[in-house]
Amino acid sequence: xxxxxxxxxxxxxxxxxxxxxxxxxxxxxxxxxxxxxxxxxxxxxxxxxxxxxxxxxxxxxxxxxxxxxxxxxxxxxxxxxxxxxxxxxx
Numbered sequence: 001x002x003x004x005x006x007x008x009x010x011x012x013x014x015x016x017x018x019x020x021x022x023x024x025x026x027x028x029x030x031x032x033x034x035x036x037x038x039x040x041x042x043x044x045x046x047x048x049x050x051x052x053x054x055x056x057x058x059x060x061x062x063x064x065x066x067x068x069x070x071x072x073x074x075x076x077x078x079x080x081x082x083x084x085x086x087x088x089x090x
Contacts, residue, residue: 014041015070019079020062022054035062037078046070059085 011017017040025032033054037046047066051058067073 011040014039015072015076016041017077017079018046018066020059021081022058022085024054025050033058035059037062037066054085056085056088056090059088060090 018037019040020035020037022033022035025034030052033051034048035051035058036048038044039046046069047062049058049062049065051061063078
C-alpha cells in the first residue's frame, strides 16, 4: 500500500485523514486491547473498542463504529502501521 500520509500528520479539515492503532492495557494482571481511530484534524477519537483479544475483529468493530458516525468516507485516508490486523483480506 502506498504511504499517502508520508509523516504529515496534519490536515486542514475534518474527515480527511484518520489514524488507527491498537495498544494494550493491563488491568488486574490481565491484558486488554484498545483499538482507536483518531481524526488528525482535531485530534479527537472518532471510535474505539476494547477487547481481550488482539485480532481482526477489534479492528473491524472499531471501523464499523467510525462508519456509523460518519457514513460518507469517500476520499478519507485511514492511516495505520499496516500490522496483520490492518492488512487482512477482511
